[in-house]
Amino acid sequence: MTDTTTTLDQETRHQAAPGFERAEMPPAIRPATERDPLRARIEDFSFYYSNGFQAIKHVDMPILDRKITAIIGPSGCGKSTLLRSLNRMHDLYPGNRYEGKVILEPEGENLIGPDADPVLVRLRVGMVFQKPNPFPKSIYENVAAGLRVRGIKKRAVIDEAVESALRRAAIWDEVKDKLHGSAYDLSGGQQQRLCIARGLAPNPEILLLDEPTSALDPIATAKVEDLVQELSETVTIVIVTHNMQQASRISHRTAFMYLGEAMEFGETNQIFTNPRHPRTENYITGRYG
Amino acid sequence: MTTITEGSLGAAVTTDQAALDAVRKAKQKDIVLATGGMIVMAIAMTLLLTLIGDLVIRGAARIDYGFLTSYPSRLPERAGVLSAWVGSLLVMLVTAFLAIPIGIGAGLYLEEYARKGWLSNLIEINVSNLAGVPSIIYGLLALGLFVYGFSLGKTILVAGMTLALLILPIVIVSTREAVRAIPRIIKEGAYGLGADQWQVMWNYIIPAARPGILTGAIVGLSRAIGETAPIITIGALTFIAFLPPPPVTGEFPFISFAWLNDGFTVLPIQMFNWVSRPQEGFHTAAAATGVVLIALTFSLNGIAIWIRYRLRKGYRN
Missing domain, CATH: 1.20.5 (Single alpha-helices involved in coiled-coils or other helix-helix interfaces)
Structure with missing residues (x-):
């Protein structure tokens, strides 16, 4: 079983993941051979910060539709940088530069192409940040923010979207009686779920989560993890995490990044039980990172 | 234990x-x-x-209804500050209308839109330095440019423009600081939802920065209301026994701007004038004028504090 997979991988590696060749990959990389439909393809992607530092080096990675893709790796490996590239957050600061392609399927649109408008990209690819960052407004207005940005004004439409997003984010029961109270009165864990609701409300095609639980206590973390797993039935999720247990618990695919390169990508189970790259093994067994 | x-x-x-x-x-x-x-x-x-x-x-004892409603006089006991406080208010009106929108606009532009580079650095240094330029220099500039250059005369408009120039750096700097104090993650959160720069500016940055911006504007106006040197430099009169035409009229279009082109005096000048008189009675009148000026400044600050409090409350909910 394992042998056949490996053989298949070796055969398809060249078409599917050209970037890995440059990175002196061992023959064990598992590229996008899965039959699951793709939501996005990252192809030969590099990223340079304005000071010239190349934070991402020729990364190739498939992002499966309605699955959770986790990106793990030691601090400074570029995992957050990669995630923030997917909705063009780097465009907020001058001088940053992308190379390669991030193709959004099924249309085949290149999100980092010269004529892709970062604002339009962000309308399709939502983001939840490391620290809960609710706006200094009411809970209702926080969730409605993404709709208002899209010019939706009808009260009934917004009401419905707010409730639906809060329900999907599993926080409706906790906030339904204080929708017009300040979002700052919620606990940290609730705030983060509110931020997830805010990201969900406009129905993004992909939701990016940048270490969403690193500022939360274990109970709040568990709630967010449950939520993310439930959400993956309806929305494509890419999550960056420092917490390897978290990646192994909730994700379907895992990418291991090291010094700006994607060292290994595969089914989460395989990455954690049978890593093929020695660096991956070192990392998940806790030898560094 | x-x-x-x-x-x-x-x-x-x-x-x-x-x-x-x-x-x-x-x-x-x-x-x-x-x-x-x-x-x-x-x-x-x-x-x-x-x-x-x-x-x-x-x-304080000198302040009564008559003091506030009389024009200056040769006789200390009959002198009042009517023309001075009306002049102060009108000049402040012009200053506020000019300095606040321009200052906020410039501050927002410099902080959010302008490309960061040597030019914006140069402007930043200059704006900060301008805040420290002695006010009489502004008076000389206004005398040369507004009074003689543009032939605008020694009017309320020119005084307002001069003081607006004087407090512009204060408004710009405080606007920039207020905008800079907004946490980056709030801005990124808004951009992350797909908001464009205008939406982020209008719905997130300006509301969050409003208390800080307002504080800067009021600090600026409080400084302007007490300024004497630039007003004297542009040639404000010290003895005014009339009021400018009222801004609201009985006939269409009901609003008149004739007052802008009128001569004027302001409280600090009135005070300065009386202090230099030999009669004891004028010294008392000067002290009373000082009290009126301080009361005006304090109430300006009081209004600002109240608005700020209201904004903070409103914004959080």
């Missing part, structure tokens, strides 16, 4: 004598600093309160 503290906690903490000494020393330094700060503050407050108190004691 004491035994437990000494036995467990106490022992655990006090084993290292050197660390204990260091902590004690740090605490002593804290006390010295706090005491020193309190003394300095007490001196400053006492001086300030003495000055204001002196002014009030000498002038």
